[in-house]
Amino acid sequence: MGETRTCRGNVPAEISSLVGRREELGGIAALVARSPLVTLTGAAGVGKTRLALRAADVLGGSFPDGAWFAELSAEQNGALVGHRVAAVLGLPEQAAHPQAEVLAGFLADRRLLLVLDTCDHLTGACAELLRPILARAPHVRVIATCRRPLGVPGERVLRVGPLDVSGPGSDAVRLLGERARAAVPGLILDEAEATRICRLLDGVPLAIELAARRLRALSARQVADRLGDRLGLLTGGGPAPFGRHRTLRTAVGWSHELCSPAERLLWARLSVFPGDFGADDARAVCGDEALADPPLARLAEASLLERRGDRYRMLGMTRDYGGEWLRRLGEEDALRRRHRDHYLAVARRAGAEWYGPRQREWAAWTRRELPNLRAALDRDDGPDLPGALWFAWCCLGLAGPGRRYLDRSLRRHTRPGPARTLALWARAQAALSAGDAVAARAGAAEAYEAATAGNDPDIAGRALQCAAAASLALGDPGEAGRLVVAAFELLARDARDDLGLALAEATLARTLCARGAFDRAVAILDRRARRAVRGELWTRAEGEQVRSLAELGRGDAGAAETSARAALDARWRLGDGTGAALAMEQLAAVAARRGDGRRAAWLLGASRRAREDSGASVNGVFTDDAATGGGPAYGMLPDAAGGPSGAGAPVGGSPGWDGPGHGTPVYGTPGFAVGRERTERRARALAGDAAHEWAFARGLATAPGVAVALIRNAGDAVQPPTGRASSRT
Structure with missing residues (x-):
């Protein structure tokens, strides 16, 4: 805009620098x-x-x-x-x-x-x-x-929005640093803690300037740790930064005074939403006789809500102020229950419609609503919501936090009932998705017993399918075959459970692959594909992953690659980063079979990066999550290129639970790890150590979205520069 010019008027001189803008x-x-x-x-x-x-x-x-x-x-x-x-x-x-x-x-x-x-x-x-x-x-x-x-x-x-808080070097962090050094000359701020402060304050300049003053007496970490009480911590201590507001509370309170009674009530009630929300969500949670037509548009016009497309969001300080008023009104507990009940109702609908054309839409809803879902889960330890969210834990790479919520609810609520039975199955399936076949098998047994006692053949059949997949991962294809046939018998009683049947067919096909019956496995998958639901992605990805194993076992690397690509595409469209990683590992097995060691190494590196990034994404919302979660991990059973890993055709009979019980959870179970290890050995032997390490590092450095694009477009991301690495065959 050019330099400042001297002119007539009365514009006050600046007393500090303007950062950004x-x-x-x-x-x-x-x-x-x-x-x-x-x-x-x-x-x-x-x-x-x-x-x-x-x-x-x-x-x-x-x-x-x-x-x-x-x-x-x-x-x-x-x-x-x-x-x-x-x-x-x-x-x-x-x-x-x-x-x-x-x-x-x-x-x-x-x-x-x-x-x-x-x-x-x-x-x-x-x-x-x-x-x-x-x-x-x-x-x-x-x-x-x-x-x-x-x-x-x-x-x-x-x-005018808040300042950028993207990380160290952002405008918000620069502002905090400048004001902190003005208050404490020579102060050196920890950039990570400074970034945390700015993010907790949503990049609001007034809040950041007030926080900088607190650094006279507190460390950056202490300030950040105390920002749970933003309105109480950020008070006076000198001339107001902008000449009026000496505390954050007075700044927000000024807006409150200008609101109508209906606007104030809605403001208070909306504080139960920890993140973004839609207009329908706000009406469902906040509307009643006292607030028949919640004035969302007026709050947005008054800058008390940020509108982003069809979503609304409150700044943290605004939400805190509303929460104080909600407590004063005596409505906090009631609104939290209404918030939980709303998301429980929608989650149940999503679960009922998951196996259908709206699956991708429900996956997007789940990821968009994660902050609200976590808030509802944290406010209530019952089994209803964790069980209703089975599709999030088992299909979308959120197995880690799902297992924690399910474990907590099942431990605290032991009374039998349909909600608890569903939660038991969800916990077993989530354990399988996380690669913990031992826990999956034990959990499936408990879910089967509860479902049988409760006369629920649907969940009983799904529990048997989960147990079959876990047995297969633990190296017992014979037991897996008996369990999956028993699952078919139960699931056939409920013609509505196409989801359970689809999973059972994929597990049966995988069992056949494990004993070398690749043609029979493909025939089963062909039959399943003819009944596939348009727009459904999760079981399609499961089926394509198994088909790739079978085709590789039949010696058709081209068909195996086509199926693995289809699995990757379905996982990625669904937003399952860890499931996409499993599909990349299968593509690595195909590349190794074709003799392309460098490409196999690159795909293995890209797979690890996709799994790590998926875990980081989960942790961004479930911040106390120590695990990385995981998508359906039984994609990493022994690959067909290695030949059969067991013998014995599936037979009928009653389900049994006595099988190999050893193994290490989270991708350490032999059935989960051996295929990847075999692929890595082949890739290293084909490419040589130097080229393998180089290509693996290249894959690890590739963002998942870029890796998926390269794979889709058959891009060449693995050829090393001349002289950097050699290959051998």
């Missing part, structure tokens, strides 16, 4: 050039005033009659707004005429920039004042700061 300043300049009124809107403490002052300072030099600043926060009488502005401009009182007309006449032939700061409580009066001025003074430009638009013809609105 280059894009916003450019936007203001562009809008001022073509619009008579530019209103800066945004939440309390976000920096509207400071931005307006800098814009006036920079742009004032282009106005012959200067830049003038009228601060309105202290004015409570709307009828006196015009008089305050006149006093700023040095215009004598003229009692015989309305002040708006006097100002319009005075400004008619002038070229100046007028800043009206803090119009929040005077929006109507400011609008009435500006209409005649803007109509009669074509060369006057006005910048207003307000939490909502003024509604004047020709107005352009620029929303």
